[in-house]
Amino acid sequence: MKITGAEILMKSLVEEGVATIFGRPGGMILTRTDPSSNHPMKHVLCRHEQVATHAAEGYYKTTGKTGTVMVSAGSGVTNCVTALTDALVDSMAIVVLTGQLPGVMGWDAAQEADAMGTARGCTKHSFTGFTTEEIPRIIKEAYFIARSGRPGPVLVDLPQAVMTDCVAYKGHPKSVAIRGYSPQVAGHPGQIKRAADLIAHARRPVIYGGGGIIHADASEELRELVEITQIPTTLTLMGLGALPTSHPLWLGMLGMHGLYWANRCLIDADLIVAIGSRFDDRVTGKACEFGTHCKIIHVDIDPTSIQKHVKVDVPIVGDVRWVLRELNKELHKVERDWAKDFEEWYGQIEAWKKQHPLRYEQRQGVIKPQYAIDMILRLSEEYDPIIATGVGQPQIWAAQFYRGRKPRRWVTSGGLGTMGYGFPAALGAQAAFPDSLVLNIDGDGSVQVTLSDLSTLVDYKLPVKTFVINNKCLGMVGQLPTGPMHQPDFVKLAEAYGVVGIRIERPEEVKAGIEKAISTPGPVVVDVVVEREENCLPTIPAGAAITDIDRAPPPIPDKSSQAWH
Amino acid sequence: MRGQIPPRRHILTLLVENQVGVLARIAGLIAARGYNIDSVSVGETMDASVSRVTLVVHGDDWVMEQVVKQLNRLIEVIKVVDLTEEEFIEREMILVRVNADPANRAEILRIADIFRAKVVDLTQRTYALEATGDDDKIQALLDLLRPFGIKELVRTGLIAISRAGKTPSTKPERVTDGDGEDGVKKSPAVAM
Numbered sequence: 179m180k181i182t183g184a185e186i187l188m189k190s191l192v193e194e195g196v197a198t199i200f201g202r203p204g205g206m207i208l209t210r211t212d213p214s215s216n217h218p219m220k221h222v223l224c225r226h227e228q229v230a231t232h233a234a235e236g237y238y239k240t241t242g243k244t245g246t247v248m249v250s251a252g253s254g255v256t257n258c259v260t261a262l263t264d265a266l267v268d269s270m271a272i273v274v275l276t277g278q279l280p281g282v283m284g285w286d287a288a289q290e291a292d293a294m295g296t297a298r299g300c301t302k303h304s305f306t307g308f309t310t311e312e313i314p315r316i317i318k319e320a321y322f323i324a325r326s327g328r329p330g331p332v333l334v335d336l337p338q339a340v341m342t343d344c345v346a347y348k349g350h351p352k353s354v355a356i357r358g359y360s361p362q363v364a365g366h367p368g369q370i371k372r373a374a375d376l377i378a379h380a381r382r383p384v385i386y387g388g389g390g391i392i393h394a395d396a397s398e399e400l401r402e403l404v405e406i407t408q409i410p411t412t413l414t415l416m417g418l419g420a421l422p423t424s425h426p427l428w429l430g431m432l433g434m435h436g437l438y439w440a441n442r443c444l445i446d447a448d449l450i451v452a453i454g455s456r457f458d459d460r461v462t463g464k465a466c467e468f469g470t471h472c473k474i475i476h477v478d479i480d481p482t483s484i485q486k487h488v489k490v491d492v493p494i495v496g497d498v499r500w501v502l503r504e505l506n507k508e509l510h511k512v513e514r515d516w517a518k519d520f521e522e523w524y525g526q527i528e529a530w531k532k533q534h535p536l537r538y539e540q541r542q543g544v545i546k547p548q549y550a551i552d553m554i555l556r557l558s559e560e561y562d563p564i565i566a567t568g569v570g571q572p573q574i575w576a577a578q579f580y581r582g583r584k585p586r587r588w589v590t591s592g593g594l595g596t597m598g599y600g601f602p603a604a605l606g607a608q609a610a611f612p613d614s615l616v617l618n619i620d621g622d623g624s625v626q627v628t629l630s631d632l633s634t635l636v637d638y639k640l641p642v643k644t645f646v647i648n649n650k651c652l653g654m655v656g657q658l659p660t661g662p663m664h665q666p667d668f669v670k671l672a673e674a675y676g677v678v679g680i681r682i683e684r685p686e687e688v689k690a691g692i693e694k695a696i697s698t699p700g701p702v703v704v705d706v707v708v709e710r711e712e713n714c715l716p717t718i719p720a721g722a723a724i725t726d727i728d729r730a731p732p733p734i735p736d737k738s739s740q741a742w743h
Numbered sequence: 744m745r746g747q748i749p750p751r752r753h754i755l756t757l758l759v760e761n762q763v764g765v766l767a768r769i770a771g772l773i774a775a776r777g778y779n780i781d782s783v784s785v786g787e788t789m790d791a792s793v794s795r796v797t798l799v800v801h802g803d804d805w806v807m808e809q810v811v812k813q814l815n816r817l818i819e820v821i822k823v824v825d826l827t828e829e830e831f832i833e834r835e836m837i838l839v840r841v842n843a844d845p846a847n848r849a850e851i852l853r854i855a856d857i858f859r860a861k862v863v864d865l866t867q868r869t870y871a872l873e874a875t876g877d878d879d880k881i882q883a884l885l886d887l888l889r890p891f892g893i894k895e896l897v898r899t900g901l902i903a904i905s906r907a908g909k910t911p912s913t914k915p916e917r918v919t920d921g922d923g924e925d926g927v928k929k930s931p932a933v934a935m
Contacts, residue, residue, distance in 0.1 A: 294764055295767070298764075298768055299775060302818075303818045306763070306764075323818060356818060357760075357821050358759070358760060358817070358818055358819055358821040358822075359818045480816075481812050481815070481816075482812040482813055485805075485808060485809075
């Protein structure tokens with residue numbers, strides 16, 4: 179029996195296990211989003227294609243299942259570009275299906291955009307379907323490429339004629355044959371032995387893990403490695419949750435706004451074990467001065483990440499989970515009293531912690547943003563929440579005070595630093611986990627980029643709690659002349675969308691306000707009015723070497739109240 | 744590490760899927776990193792589904808390691824070899840139209856003869872020559888012709904083959920998808 183390309187597409191998506199599609203319909207994709215078509219997938223109709231694509235990222239990060247997006251041609255495609263780029267740098271497995279003109283391209287027709295050309299710079303790979311017969315193969319390959327190796331976004335451009343043509347459906351392919359693509363899963367055994375040997379002889383080692391541990395589902399293997407070797411461990415912004423924050427060897431986040439002692443460990447270490455992390459400039463500072471006095475082991479599935487910025491002594495290309503399992507086997511054989519050998523190292527770290535603790539001072543009158551964020555994280559902890567963040571100061575504070583204990587509960591935009599990421603990412607996470615508490619910790623600048631999708635939360639009864647840490651300016655941009663910025667009344671704005679709005683203006687209202695937001699059913703927007711002049715500390719100036727951390731401005735003097743860690 | 748070894752010429756030979764847009768991906772990748780391509784030549788191999796691309800780029804070893812890795816990362820690139828790492832034979836063909844006044848014709852023909860170039864077209868005032876050779880030979884020929892006045896020059900771009908027969912050939916590998924339902928990753932995900 180012959181069926182249309184659109185029907186074949188839907189069958190292929192079901193075969194790939196797609197349960198939720200984020201998207202926005204349009205003329206060129208209508209044939210595919212016809213609600214009367216009989217398929218078991220949930221379609222979340224967003225108000226903007228960027229939101230739909232970020233939502234798919236949030237869905238992937240929290241579930242580990244490839245996110246799916248379906249949008250129309252023209253601006254439908256170009257609106258996805260920011261989110262595709264975000265997904266590319268942060269290794270998010272998503273597949274974006276885009277509508278296209280009936281067939282011949284390059285005619286400057288209505289809503290025509292060069293989807294393939296646009297996608298080239300912001301996807302892991304992109305396909306055009308030229309015939310209806312090849313749809314099952316393309317969908318199979320698209321999902322395989324998106325989730326395997328270093329995960330990433332894949333775009334599939336589907337001309338309308340291909341969707342409306344009728345052909346015989348021959349079933350979904352069982353395997354893929356892509357001769358130019360075979361990600362290396364198994365790490366080199368010799369390199370793993372060399373790595374184990376370096377670890378066994380290190381005196382001041384540190385583990386520096388990244389988002390790759392989360393993507394590879396290797397948190398258990400990381401914990402085992404930490405427990406065998408008793409090595410202090412720091413994680414990047416993208417890696418948070420890979421090791422429980424309650425773990426005694428957990429150092430906190432490192433990097434430009436990371437914790438002082440976490441960065442000092444990297445400076446003073448004699449061995450850095452980098453796992454699923456890519457020596458981003460926000461971690462290394464001036465790369466040529468990074469790690470020149472120590473040995474470096476680097477485990478990553480992406481060969482281009484290795485030796486890109488920093489010279490590595492033992493590179494291991496492979497799946498992080500596979501490599502850590504083998505490495506742990508080797509390290510189990512090592513006879514060493516690890517904790518005893520590292521006593522001096524631990525003592526040094528403790529001294530740094532005392533010297534430069536992470537702290538803030540909540541006085542009377544105005545709410546400190548750190549206090550508000552710390553309280554949000556503390557008061558929500560018992561619900562095991564999914565925390566999404568926007569980009570800017572609130573993101574950094576949320577990362578510094580993060581209390582999560584599980585992987586895939588922390589969703590943030592790292593590599594691209596996309597303002598407006600938090601709200602749609604929370605939306606996507608909530609669509610995946612309707613019964614979980616999903617919080618978006620955002621700034622007033624970042625949240626306004628994508629807030630139009632409050633309607634989507636209402637439509638699909640997605641109870642995301644958005645906290646707008648409102649300092650009435652672009653705080654991270656700091657002293658740069660941004661000019662006066664008019665702010666909406668976030669409470670009235672929420673109410674206009676039919677969403678509960680709560681305002682918190684005084685320190686004594688913080689606890690009750692947060693508790694009320696968490697206990698209110700349905701979506702909530704909380705406007706937390708905070709002190710304007712507050713900086714993210716500590717900080718390593720952009721372009722400076724990591725060793726310049728001691729030249730950074732000293733932390734806020736603290737006499738009394740809150741001092742954590 | 745960077746910049747310790749001065750940039751030099753590298754000849755990369757690539758086997759790629761013979762599909763729409765592949766050359767754009769390769770050029771885009773190299774351009775996005777700010778490198779200039781000295782020459783590129785593309786043609787089908789014995790297997791019509793595969794094209795060979797020969798790229799000439801300049802870079803130090805650090806840059807070239809990244810370029811090769813990044814090219815390998817493109818899904819449609821099947822294999823990349825930096826021929827400069829081994830012994831190889833390179834050739835380029837040129838067509839050059841040079842001023843040929845009656846007084847100079849004998850001299851131009853003598854030069855052509857020495858360089859084993861052929862006259863493929865002539866007018867009352869010009870000769871068009873066809874020549875092949877490696878970079879040095881082509882350069883030497885052009886240097887000798889320049890005083891007569893070169894009217895037009897067309898180059899094919901370099902092609903090269905490894906001396907040891909190591910220029911890559913296609914051998915399709917079948918990758919089995921070992922992933923579970925719903926795209927949940929069960930690493931190691933791929934059985935190869």
